[in-house]
Amino acid sequence: MNVWNLVEPKKLVKTETPLPESREGMLRVRVTKVLLNSQDAAIYAGDARVKYPLVPGRFAVGFVSEDGEADALPKGTRVLLHGYRPVPQEGVEKRDFSADDFYACGRTVDGFLRDFVLVSPDDMTALPASVSDERGLLLHHIAAAKEICDKLGAQKGQHVAVVGADLIGILVCQLLIYQQAAPILVDADKKKLDFARECGVYYAFPNDRNIVDTVASVTGGGLAAGAVHIATATGNASELAFSLCKRDGRVVYYAASTTRLILNMELALRKHLSVACVSHGVKYLKTAINLVANKAVDPTAFRANCVKAQFAEELLANYFARTDRDVNELCYVDLLQ
Numbered sequence: 001m002n003v004w005n006l007v008e009p010k011k012l013v014k015t016e017t018p019l020p021e022s023r024e025g026m027l028r029v030r031v032t033k034v035l036l037n038s039q040d041a042a043i044y045a046g047d048a049r050v051k052y053p054l055v056p057g058r059f060a061v062g063f064v065s066e067d068g069e070a071d072a073l074p075k076g077t078r079v080l081l082h083g084y085r086p087v088p089q090e091g092v093e094k095r096d097f098s099a100d101d102f103y104a105c106g107r108t109v110d111g112f113l114r115d116f117v118l119v120s121p122d123d124m125t126a127l128p129a130s131v132s133d134e135r136g137l138l139l140h141h142i143a144a145a146k147e148i149c150d151k152l153g154a155q156k157g158q159h160v161a162v163v164g165a166d167l168i169g170i171l172v173c174q175l176l177i178y179q180q181a182a183p184i185l186v187d188a189d190k191k192k193l194d195f196a197r198e199c200g201v202y203y204a205f206p207n208d209r210n211i212v213d214t215v216a217s218v219t220g221g222g223l224a225a226g227a228v229h230i231a232t233a234t235g236n237a238s239e240l241a242f243s244l245c246k247r248d249g250r251v252v253y254y255a256a257s258t259t260r261l262i263l264n265m266e267l268a269l270r271k272h273l274s275v276a277c278v279s280h281g282v283k284y285l286k287t288a289i290n291l292v293a294n295k296a297v298d299p300t301a302f303r304a305n306c307v308k309a310q311f312a313e314e315l316l317a318n319y320f321a322r323t324d325r326d327v328n329e330l331c332y333v334d335l336l337q
Contacts (some may be wrong), residue, residue, distance in 0.1 A: 001115035009046025041319035059110035143281030145171035161244035164230025165192035188235035229256035
């Protein structure tokens with residue numbers, strides 16, 4: 001089978017290896033599509049702390065290619081491969097509490113840019129026919145957005161400030177609208193805000209010197225009941241969410257578990273704000289499938305840029321340099337082409 005290995009920064013090498021041998025409690029899965037994003041591009045460029053060699057690709061779909069012992073996932077079942085997996089706790093030795101509780105595929109362990117993987121049934125989820133491959137590849141993002149909304153606990157009619165108009169930020173806004181809350185999206189990038197309006201986000205404002213007054217005018221003289229900071233959307237100050245949230249509100253920070261965020265908590269203390277954190281929403285994956293089926297989120301405005309595996313390195317190498325890449329573009333690698 002083919003494996004695309006990042007042997008060092010800016011060097012992705014395709015190698016041929018034997019098929020993974022079947023093991024008790026594991027199933028062989030044929031990987032069909034992989035979503036590559038800015039995190040993969042940063043790892044390719046050497047801008048992230050990882051150990052090479054590494055197989056990139058955290059988000060992938062495929063199908064079970066062999067019959068297993070259980071009937072839950074028979075051969076041919078289309079599945080979402082979990083990009084985050086709990087670190088097994090074995091033995092009686094004291095665990096290292098400084099270590100992560102979850103492996104991140106494509107970052108702390110090998111990802112899915114390869115023809116076949118051997119996976120436990122617990123680390124994949126069957127996809128219904130109503131969920132396409134492209135939407136399946138967004139389920140981790142939808143799950144994270146759902147966890148963010150649950151931690152916010154926003155009530156019907158409440159205003160919520162969402163700082164960061166990337167994919168996660170837009171999905172959070174769509175879910176808040178679905179829950180009959182009123183999101184106020186803020187970002188430094190005008191193109192992202194214009195696209196967010198196309199996705200149904202009514203309140204979308206530039207992150208300028210007047211943003212606090214703007215949010216106050218939308219909320220009728222007060223501020224937002226809660227706020228979200230999306231760290232994956234760059235260009236926004238980390239403490240802005242504190243400024244946009246009223247006293248005794250709740251602020252949720254979303255970032256990868258390896259992201260270093262330095263926060264000045266003075267304003268949060270003065271306002272008695274509650275702060276929660278989300279780095280992934282893996283526990284919400286099945287909920288995310290239901291949200292897609294119920295059309296609680298609508299990713300149709302995002303455009304798929306699907307390439308063959310032979311062009312994966314070119315995609316990663318040019319990810320940040322491309323000036324023609326639209327804000328609504330999602331990049332996929334099709335391993336069956």
